[in-house]
Every structure is written in structure tokens, then in C-alpha cells.
Amino acid sequence: MQINNQSRDVFYVSDGTAITCETLGHVVLGQFPFIPNEKAFPFVETPDKVADVVKEIETSYQRNGVKPLVFFSIVLPDVRELLLKAPAFSYDVLASIVQRVKDDTQMEPQPKLQRSRSVGKDxxxxxxxxxxxxxxxxxxxxxxxxxxxxxxxxxxxxxxxxxxxxxxxxxxxxxxxxxxxxxxxxxxxxxxxxxxxxxxxxxxxxxxxxxxxxxxxxxxxxxxxxxxxxxxxxxxxxxxxxxxxxxxxxxxxxxxxxxxxxxxxxxxxxxxxxxxx
Amino acid sequence: MQINNQSRDVFYVSDGTAITCETLGHVVLGQFPFIPNEKAFPFVETPDKVADVVKEIETSYQRNGVKPLVFFSIVLPDVRELLLKAPAFSYDVLASIVQRVKDDTQMEPQPKLQRSRSVGKDxxxxxxxxxxxxxxxxxxxxxxxxxxxxxxxxxxxxxxxxxxxxxxxxxxxxxxxxxxxxxxxxxxxxxxxxxxxxxxxxxxxxxxxxxxxxxxxxxxxxxxxxxxxxxxxxxxxxxxxxxxxxxxxxxxxxxxxxxxxxxxxxxxxxxxxxxxx
Structure with a gap:
């Protein structure tokens, strides 16, 4: 990936398919003038897998001298923490809304891996x-x-x-x-x-x-x-x-x-x- | 729509198809124990259309005595303002991320109606x-x-x-x-x-x-x-x-x-x- 004023590396990282992250990212980025160089990392559920992602983020940062953008959704706290150490501008697409729903409804969220469309239960x-x-x-x-x-x-x-x-x-x-x-x-x-x-x-x-x-x-x-x-x-x-x-x-x-x-x-x-x- | 401890009225309101709002809402609500009674309002682009939505929100609030949840994405400021006057817990699914991307990249967003998948230009x-x-x-x-x-x-x-x-x-x-x-x-x-x-x-x-x-x-x-x-x-x-x-x-x-x-x-x-x- 190359970078100039008009382009930015963008990563979508999720413990699910990353399709929701990517869809939301597209709408957000549609409002900005730069051209995104995008890459998706689905099923990032383990420290090993997130380590690979972090490595790619570091490479991007070193190559471009500009932090890439990361849209992510990861439920497991230790995996999330590792991702947040990478040199990137990182946006959790769910966390702030979950927090607000929690405050407004006074109900406790039960974080779970994103299997919203899985067939198991339904x-x-x-x-x-x-x-x-x-x-x-x-x-x-x-x-x-x-x-x-x-x-x-x-x-x-x-x-x-x-x-x-x-x-x-x-x-x-x-x-x-x-x-x-x-x-x-x-x-x-x-x-x-x-x-x-x-x-x-x-x-x-x-x-x-x-x-x-x-x-x-x-x-x-x-x-x-x-x-x-x-x-x-x-x-x-x-x-x-x-x-x-x-x-x-x-x-x-x-x-x-x-x-x-x-x-x-x-x-x-x-x-x-x-x-x- | 009926409400009890286990259910909540939920509205998805957008100036586009509302599919992104609804997809994100599903993932967020998947973490909470209540059952959502959902309704989507796409293409809410005018004060007239938003007035209809506000009316439904008011009806829901009066009927249930509990504010419904609203996941929304509306670019036009006057339409958005009208929606925010309704008696609801409202979550802008894009605004906070757009603001943070703006701060991080030092680039100015150009709000536009959500035609991300339209055929016109592409x-x-x-x-x-x-x-x-x-x-x-x-x-x-x-x-x-x-x-x-x-x-x-x-x-x-x-x-x-x-x-x-x-x-x-x-x-x-x-x-x-x-x-x-x-x-x-x-x-x-x-x-x-x-x-x-x-x-x-x-x-x-x-x-x-x-x-x-x-x-x-x-x-x-x-x-x-x-x-x-x-x-x-x-x-x-x-x-x-x-x-x-x-x-x-x-x-x-x-x-x-x-x-x-x-x-x-x-x-x-x-x-x-x-x-x-």
C-alpha cells in the first residue's frame, strides 16, 4: 500500500466477519476526502491472531509515517488490549453505544462473540x-x-x-x-x-x-x-x-x-x- | 407493540436505507437481555417525514411509559434536530466516529446523504x-x-x-x-x-x-x-x-x-x- 495526501491505510478488525465494521467504516470514510487502502481481518479471537494484525499495523505506520485507521469490534478484553497498543487511530464501532444503552436502560450488557447470524440457536x-x-x-x-x-x-x-x-x-x-x-x-x-x-x-x-x-x-x-x-x-x-x-x-x-x-x-x-x- | 421487562421498542431512523443502522443495532442489542420490538424508518430526509417518526416515538413512549431506543444516522442538521426532540434514548451511529476521524486526521468531513452504494457515480x-x-x-x-x-x-x-x-x-x-x-x-x-x-x-x-x-x-x-x-x-x-x-x-x-x-x-x-x- 502506498500513501500520499489522498490515501490512508484502513484496517477492519473483528472477532466476527468484520462485515459490520467494514460497512460502517465505508459510510464514515465516505465523508472524508482521502482514498482508503482497505484490508479486513475477520475472526481475530486470539492473542496470536491479533499479534499478526498488530504487525501489519506497525509495518503500515513505518512505511507511511502516518498512523493507519482501525475500525474494530472485539469483545475479549485481552485481545482488545493488544490491538489498542498498535500505532493506529483506533475506533471501537460498538463500545460507546453499548455503554450508553447500558446507562440509559440500566441493564447490564453480556458481551459475546459476534455470532449474530449464526445458525446454532436459531x-x-x-x-x-x-x-x-x-x-x-x-x-x-x-x-x-x-x-x-x-x-x-x-x-x-x-x-x-x-x-x-x-x-x-x-x-x-x-x-x-x-x-x-x-x-x-x-x-x-x-x-x-x-x-x-x-x-x-x-x-x-x-x-x-x-x-x-x-x-x-x-x-x-x-x-x-x-x-x-x-x-x-x-x-x-x-x-x-x-x-x-x-x-x-x-x-x-x-x-x-x-x-x-x-x-x-x-x-x-x-x-x-x-x-x- | 407491547412492552414488559423483557421488551423494548427500538427504532432505526436514517436518511438512507437504514440497513447500516439496523445491522449495528442488532449487534449492540444482541448484548442486552431485553427483546427488541423493532421498526425501521428509511429515507427520512425531510421535516415532514421526521415528524411522522417523532409521532410514532411519542406514541410508543405514552403507551409504554418507557422511552424507546432510537439508532439513527441523519446528515441534514434540521432533520436531525427535530428527531432529537422526541422522547427517546437516541444513538447517532456515526457522529462520534466521524468526529474522532476528523480530529485524528485533521481533515474536514463533507457530510452527504448516504448514497454509499448508489450507482450514479460508480x-x-x-x-x-x-x-x-x-x-x-x-x-x-x-x-x-x-x-x-x-x-x-x-x-x-x-x-x-x-x-x-x-x-x-x-x-x-x-x-x-x-x-x-x-x-x-x-x-x-x-x-x-x-x-x-x-x-x-x-x-x-x-x-x-x-x-x-x-x-x-x-x-x-x-x-x-x-x-x-x-x-x-x-x-x-x-x-x-x-x-x-x-x-x-x-x-x-x-x-x-x-x-x-x-x-x-x-x-x-x-x-x-x-x-x-
């Missing part, structure tokens, strides 16, 4: 999540329209409007059973909903996208094709949006949104109960 | 992620073994050892292109690797699982079948583990791990560069 949650992923895979891209009564939501949209990644994210993070169905040429020329969807109207949700963005995405896939042409994209989108409006199907424009944002907005608009895995 | 990242998801879907469950040269990793294991959820999580969160291949009866009786894998040996990674756990998972799917029987599970696992050892393929036991943990451990063991989306 097998039902695990099976719910796996079942949601399997259901969603089986109902991706209109593969089948059987079993719609088990769906939590049915996403509709033209090819490349973001249905598949959104569906998988919804299943993975929120345990939702998602059907996604692409409008094909015939649906578009008839401008109608499939009869299979009639009794599940309340589950329907539309995705749309700007024609320019759709063209860009389709060009990336099939450059120069009619499928990717601005005219074709515009025709499909105009027709589908008219259908959404006529049938009173709620819909959102995915053009400048991440799958996290699309998912969150859909769940909010559809009034779905949120349960993060 | 279209390449978006396409990388989508491409990884598509590649992984196309190579799920041995559907095809074409294009292995593009794979970042190839997961091997018996049916129900956790390959599909792990593959999708790797693609979604880390942008990895993952192939997963289930050992079928013929592979197991011949106890050999497919010749297609030979030149990609360095990409192979095995998943295994305890026979009892595998039986439980398969019973959940096909109750009473030979497929789910302890003998069959044990036979398959013994054979496959022997193969992993003989061929020097690294492997892990997924029995008590979440997909996040399986993913993190594989990436660590395989020495893969980590880049969180």
Missing part, C-alpha cells in the same frame, strides 16, 4: 432464509408461475430493469419470497397482465428505469442490437409504465438506485414488515 | 456486481461448466451443504464470480474430480457439514427419503472429505456457520482480496 431463521432464497431462485425471470400464493411480492418489469438482483437481495437479507416476471414482446403488444396474476394483484410491484440508462445497460450486454436501441427501450418502457398506471400497480424508477435502495423503497411503499437477517 | 462497480450475480446464477448447481476461466472460486460439496446461498452471497456482497458444483452419485462412486476442474485446481474449495446437520436439512426437504437418511449422508460426506484430503482441496465445515461466516472464512482461507460492495 435454526428456524436459517431455514426461513434458505427457503426464501430457493423460492426466489425457482421463480426468477418468469421460470414458473406456480406457487404464487406463497410469494411475498411479485416484481414486474422489462428485461434489465433490475428485477433479478433486487429479488435475490430481498430473499437474502429480508427472507422474502420473491417472484420476478419479465414483460416479453407479446405481453407488451397486448398490453395486458397475465391472468395468473389477477388474484395476486395486491402483491404486484413494478420496476421501471430511464430509457437512456436501459439502453446503456442493454448495450453493455448486446451491443448494437435492436434490443438495446433507444427506440425499443423507450417503446417497452412507455407501454409498461402505461400498464402500471392503468392497472394501479405501484412502481419505482430504479435508474439511480442500488439494490439496497430499490429493496428498501419497495418494502416501504408496499408497507411490508421488515425483518433484517 | 457505474463500473454496479456493472461488476450485476455481472458477478449473473455469472454465479448461470453457474449454480453445476448448470454449466463453461467459462470456468472467469470464475473467482469454484465451490464443491454434496447436495445441501450450503453451496448456493454462499455463492449468491459472495456475488452480491463481494462481487465474486462463483461456480458451484454438487457431487452426484456417480462422482461419489468414482471418487474423482471432473477433468474440467484440473486446470482450475487453484480455484477449488470444498464445503462439508456434519452428518446429523445434513440429515436435518435434507429431512426438511424430503422427509423419510433415502437421500435424507443418516447412512446416505454419512457415506457421501466421508467419500467427499476423503477426496478433498487426497486432492489437497481446502475445505470448511459449514454446520454452525451463517452464509456471512462461511463466505468470510473461505475468502480468508483462500487468500482472496476482499472488496465489500
Amino acid at each position: 435454526s428456524d431463521t436459517y431455514f426461513d432464509r434458505i427457503a426464501a432464497i430457493e423460492y426466489t431462485l425457482a421463480h426468477d425471470d418468469g421460470i414458473t408461475l406456480k406457487g404464487l400464493e406463497e410469494a411475498d411480492i411479485i416484481l414486474l418489469g422489462v428485461s434489465r430493469s433490475g428485477k433479478t438482483p433486487t429479488s435475490l437481495y430481498m430473499a437474502m437479507q429480508f427472507g422474502l419470497r420473491v417472484v420476478n416476471y419479465p414483460f416479453i414482446a407479446e405481453d407488451i403488444s397486448l398490453m395486458r397482465l397475465l391472468p395468473e396474476f389477477e388474484i395476486h394483484r395486491h402483491k404486484l410491484f413494478g420496476l421501471t428505469i430511464n430509457p437512456e440508462r436501459l439502453t446503456e445497460i442493454r448495450e453493455n450486454r448486446l451491443s448494437g442490437s435492436e434490443y438495446a436501441s433507444t427506440e425499443q427501450c423507450k417503446l417497452e418502457l412507455d407501454t409498461v409504465e402505461a400498464l402500471f398506471r392503468r392497472e394501479a400497480i405501484p412502481y419505482i424508477n430504479t435508474s439511480s438506485l442500488s439494490v439496497e435502495e430499490i429493496t428498501t423503497r419497495i418494502m416501504e411503499k408496499a408497507g411490508m414488515k421488515r425483518r433484517l437477517f | 457505474s463500473d462497480t454496479y456493472f461488476d456486481r450485476i455481472a458477478a450475480i449473473e455469472y454465479t446464477l448461470a453457474h449454480d448447481d453445476g448448470i454449466t461448466l463453461k467459462g470456468l476461466e472467469e470464475a473467482d472460486i469454484i465451490l464443491l460439496g454434496v447436495s445441501r451443504s450450503g453451496k448456493t446461498p454462499t455463492s449468491l452471497y459472495m456475488a452480491m456482497q463481494f462481487g465474486l464470480r462463483v461456480v458451484n458444483y454438487p457431487f452426484i452419485a456417480e462422482d461419489i462412486s468414482l471418487m474423482r474430480l471432473l477433468p474440467e476442474f484440473e486446470i482450475h485446481r487453484h480455484k477449488l474449495f470444498g464445503l462439508t457439514i456434519n452428518p446429523e446437520r445434513l440429515t436435518e436439512i435434507r429431512e426438511n426437504r424430503l422427509s423419510g427419503s433415502e437421500y435424507a437418511s443418516t447412512e446416505q449422508c454419512k457415506l457421501e460426506l466421508d467419500t467427499v472429505e476423503a477426496l478433498f484430503r487426497r486432492e489437497a482441496i481446502p475445505y470448511i465445515n459449514t454446520s454452525s456457520l451463517s452464509v456471512e461466516e462461511i463466505t468470510t472464512r473461505i475468502m480468508e482461507k483462500a487468500g482472496m482480496k476482499r472488496r465489500l460492495f
